[in-house]
Amino acid sequence: MNRKTRNKSLIYLPLLVAIVILLTVAGKKSSSEVIRISGDSNLFGIAFGLSLFNDVIATSEDRSKEEFCKDVNDKFLKFRWHNVICKPDRWKVFSYSSRGNPLFYQEFGFDDPDNKGPVNLLLCGVHGDEPPAVYLCFRMVRDILFDSPETLKNFKVIIAPIVNPDGFFANTRHNANGVDPNRNLPTKDWEDSARKVWANYNNDPRKFPGETSGSEEESKFQTYLINKYKPDKIISVHAPLGFLDFDGPGDQKYYDLVRVEHRAKYLGLNIEANSKRLLKLTDFRFFPGSLGNYAGNERKIPTYTAELPNSDASKAYYFWDSLRFAFIKALNFEIYDEREKHPLHNAQAVSERVKDKGLELAFYFRNSLEKVKMETAKADAGPDITRN
Ligand SMILES: [Zn+2]
Numbered sequence: 001m002n003r004k005t006r007n008k009s010l011i012y013l014p015l016l017v018a019i020v021i022l023l024t025v026a027g028k029k030s031s032s033e034v035i036r037i038s039g040d041s042n043l044f045g046i047a048f049g050l051s052l053f054n055d056v057i058a059t060s061e062d063r064s065k066e067e068f069c070k071d072v073n074d075k076f077l078k079f080r081w082h083n084v085i086c087k088p089d090r091w092k093v094f095s096y097s098s099r100g101n102p103l104f105y106q107e108f109g110f111d112d113p114d115n116k117g118p119v120n121l122l123l124c125g126v127h128g129d130e131p132p133a134v135y136l137c138f139r140m141v142r143d144i145l146f147d148s149p150e151t152l153k154n155f156k157v158i159i160a161p162i163v164n165p166d167g168f169f170a171n172t173r174h175n176a177n178g179v180d181p182n183r184n185l186p187t188k189d190w191e192d193s194a195r196k197v198w199a200n201y202n203n204d205p206r207k208f209p210g211e212t213s214g215s216e217e218e219s220k221f222q223t224y225l226i227n228k229y230k231p232d233k234i235i236s237v238h239a240p241l242g243f244l245d246f247d248g249p250g251d252q253k254y255y256d257l258v259r260v261e262h263r264a265k266y267l268g269l270n271i272e273a274n275s276k277r278l279l280k281l282t283d284f285r286f287f288p289g290s291l292g293n294y295a296g297n298e299r300k301i302p303t304y305t306a307e308l309p310n311s312d313a314s315k316a317y318y319f320w321d322s323l324r325f326a327f328i329k330a331l332n333f334e335i336y337d338e339r340e341k342h343p344l345h346n347a348q349a350v351s352e353r354v355k356d357k358g359l360e361l362a363f364y365f366r367n368s369l370e371k372v373k374m375e376t377a378k379a380d381a382g383p384d385i386t387r388n
Contacts, residue, residue: 058093062100065091071169072162076138079131079313084138094221099176101165103221107229108144109156117155120331121231123222124160126181126238126291128167128174132308133237135316137161140327155331158229164218172206175218179210183289185223186214187298194288209289219289226295232335233267233302234295235327242309244271245284247296252283263335264302270333271304274326278319279306302335 058064065088072086091104109115124137138161144152162168166176174180183194190213198209210216214223226234233248246268250261257265272281284305286292296303308319 062096065102068102081135095217097166097217099166105160107158109152118232118334120157121225121234122157122159123163123236125162125168126164128164129171130239130311131313132316132319134162136237139320151328178208179216180207181218183207183209184216184219185289185294187289187293190288197288235304236291237306239308239311241307243282243307244279245305247286247292248302249300267333271326271330276322278309278322
């Protein structure tokens, strides 16, 4: 696999240990050494700070955002996508792929205090050989920043436009390590089933789940965004199956739905209805290591996988024109109502129903406990909603 180790904090560990030993030894020397010790202490502080914050440090093999965007824009030109652009300063880097390409993303709508809308995560280019998906993400950025910025008043969105850049440049589904980033997420069934399920698909090298779960940077990137932002919903754009798959509250369940299950499913129908017949809502299964499993099944985050009808880059404009309305509407859509937003309201009643069905309560509320504490003055003294 020949992967680079990417946990930056580990780099500082030996340095930290060395400094601690140095300080201890120095401390046992005479008091005339005190000045030097305080000098070392600053160094200690710097090293400790760096190790704590786990900053992204580019190695010499990693490429700058500028270099990266230049290649992305060259590729856009080859596809004749003249109305989208990769602008380096628009993106934050999470880390780097094994080929040194930045894995980047950005928050949109978060700096407007009046924007109380739902938090969305939009992922594109998880598979590198599905270029129209990448176009849709960049076109969405253009739309909300320039073409119709008023739409961004009612929702927030985190966009990761090229989750698998190595695959994008090589035109492969998998990443440069030969691992499918939509089969490698650390789901609970991964150890037991990932290889077996892969074997059922004739060990298709395009869908190799990896040696261990969550091993790939592209996987860590996705789980980071999910766990950091705890989005109200996720839309991941793929091709070429031409359907919309829903995973999350109420999936595979057809009666006795609680409200959020109704709403989450309703949004699926709504996207289908507005998709100009491009996306037919289906009950496609999820896989060990897939996003639908990790986010939708395990964390009960409504997750919509939009499979464009084909991977033809020349169809990208058409897909955008057909799906823009459906997507903007979906980003605006509130799955959770005002009462559910308030975690102390009716939590008991909902939790009873949820517990019966073996689901986790926490993700039924759009607010994480952390957010709750900020928004509700009494939250600290109130009941712990995760235990109700
Ligand atoms: Zn795909």
